[in-house]
Ligand SMILES: Nc1ncnc2c1ncn2[C@@H]1O[C@H](COP(=O)(O)OP(=O)(O)OP(=O)(O)O)[C@@H](O)[C@H]1O
């Protein structure tokens with residue numbers, strides 16, 4: 001590995017600092033946001049803080065091992081963590097529909113709540129409109145924060161293709177639901193009287209006419225009823241989205257951008273870094289996840305391949321030399337395997353090891369080139385690295401290991 | 417082969433890439449295919465390194481043997497305008513509606529409306545014939561929404577059930593459904609050999625089947641080459657093998673063989689672990705009882721020539 005000009009990201013001081021109240025893990029899909037969020041939560045808890053982790057879409061086995069696979073949309077205490085330092089870990093998995101239902105229930109009297117919950121437009125909205133998941137993740141974060149029961153909230157973000165969706169989707173959905181058009185459409189009579197709006201009326205009636213034909217009167221009535229019912233109780237989707245957005249700008253919030261050392265993921269990470277700067281949201285650093293290294297980094301890919309070919313040639317010579325009996329592989333574990341130096345099986349194995357190594361070195365070089373490009377763009381961003389482990393991360397021990405690597409910062413050599 | 421090939425899969429697994437390779441593969445030997453995109457992301461243009469696609473069928477590549485690949489990025493807003501024009505003869509008023517935001521509004525409050533327009537456009541291309549009565553395209557390949565949304569996306573009849581009960585939308589939905597539920601259509605799922613995408617694929621297959629939508633093939637993408645055979649893998653589990661490896665390394669001209677043998681064997685151990693995991697994922701996929709295809713991981717990034725390589729690979733596997 002070449003020397004890294006970037007400052008290392010020190011995870012432990014960040015997690016230990018009582019002023020850190022929210023850590024948000026962002027990034028494009030599949031890079032390890034959920035894993036990182038859970039690992040950081042566990043680490044902070046084992047270092048003595050009272051932590052809640054809000055996960056969005058944990059892998060099934062990970063959810064099971066944390067005891068959050070039952071969907072009750074409220075934090076559960078995670079058992080079997082090391083609580084010697086006095087910390088606690090709570091975790092939950094977001095249920096976006098439940099979260100939306102809870103908002104309705106909290107803001108409307110029983111009868112009105114029932115009307116909203118059974119409104120067909122509300123049902124399709126809460127079951128998954130573009131942006132609903134992001135909106136509800138923000139909403140849940142706001143709720144957890146206002147309960148003020150935890151020292152630290154670690155937030156995972158929804159699996160969207162763009163990291164920016166987490167910031168943008170709630171406002172987009174909020175603006176849509178509070179939008180002028182939705183209001184104009186819903187209450188043409190009300191605005192119709194006002195001077196200056198009259199010219200719109202021709203357009204309006206054509207519009208409602210066309211929309212009525214397309215969508216049917218029922219859907220339009222459903223939307224209207226829904227908006228009217230929410231209006232009196234809720235105080236605006238946009239306002240609410242803006243309020244949680246502010247939480248993200250507040251001191252005590254730190255963003256971690258998670259990326260794999262791949263072109264697309266790092267490009268997304270760069271967009272996100274730039275956006276955070278523009279919004280004056282504090283970026284703690286970049287988590288470079290699933291990085292490859294090699295304990296045999298001194299051996300170049302080229303030399304490894306040349307040596308592998310060399311072994312292949314020797315094997316061919318051996319075999320054509322008539323040593324029929326040695327060609328059959330000895331049973332694995334039998335002493336013969338270890339003792340016969342010109343054993344074709346050993347030579348085949350060794351050639352395989354060398355080819356494997358050459359491939360690894362190519363991956364290492366490619367990842368290095370990709371991250372060099374990122375570094376050139378954003379030398380100011382502190383980085384920590386986590387090695388690509390051969391298996392999935394699906395239990396507390398695995399999370400602890402990832403947490404340890406996050407804190408150790410880098411040097412993937414020796415790891416995989 | 418069904419004439420409408422729908423490609424879905426977990427986000428980032430290679431839907432766009434595989435759809436494009438499939439369109440190329442199906443166009444070989446003088447055939448003509450149409451590659452359609454429905455999410456407004458210009459993924460096809462990026463992949464083929466061309467400028468953004470308009471809402472218009474355009475030739476973007478030639479296939480080996482003289483075939484042609486056309487591409488179309490379906491824009492739901494424009495499709496809705498077309499549609500309004502066709503059934504309601506709106507003229508310039510359509511543009512006014514767009515300006516007022518009504519088109520956007522309609523496709524937002526009624527995602528089913530948007531989906532029926534998108535699938536409708538693809539089905540229209542499937543059925544379109546030229547003057548001689550030949551199909552305009554031999555195959556239409558769709559870069560579709562991800563697994564989590566694919567069943568709802570294709571199940572347009574259910575989706576428009578809440579909309580206006582009569583009128584062209586409903587007729588359109590039924591016409592679309594006839595194509596989508598027939599043997600004219602096959603829905604393929606792209607996956608990686610990893611736990612989460614495989615799980616999502618199996619869930620997706622179950623959902624599609626429950627909705628009586630025709631599931632086609634499973635496309636395992638970014639498969640890493642097998643660099644160590646089974647006998648060699650078995651040997652790496654034997655701790656006594658190390659001295660022999662040191663000797664073999666030295667014999668092959670590697671200096672400091674003693675220091676390298678350990679890390680090389682460690683790498684092999686990791687490889688073995690991953691290999692076992694991948695095998696378990698393969699077995700899970702096989703249990704779905706669908707044809708499986710495997711496409712290699714192209715390590716030097718995916719450019720146009722990589723796309724031809726993947727298409728060639730699909731041809732070799734009988735597509
Ligand atoms: N066989 C392959 N070998 C190497 N790289 C690949 C291969 N297939 C896809 N890729 C790369 O993986 C990335 C994701 O691929 P692609 O954009 O096709 O996925 P997608 O499923 O369409 O993603 P999205 O869900 O964002 O639409 C791209 O960078 C692509 O070049």
Ligand SMILES: Nc1ncnc2c1ncn2[C@@H]1O[C@H](COP(=O)(O)OP(=O)(O)O)[C@@H](O)[C@H]1O
Nearest residue numbers: 029030031032033034035290387388389392393
């Ligand atoms: N460093 C790592 N090494 C090996 N596997 C990892 C690593 N980080 C994440 N994974 C695995 O990758 C998959 C996707 O991770 P996840 O955290 O769910 O991603 P995201 O939340 O960004 O979509 C999971 O199966 C997880 O176990």
Ligand SMILES: [Mg+2]
Nearest residue numbers: 033034057159
């Ligand atoms: Mg996740």
Ligand SMILES: [Mg+2]
Nearest residue numbers: 431432459559
């Ligand atoms: Mg795509």
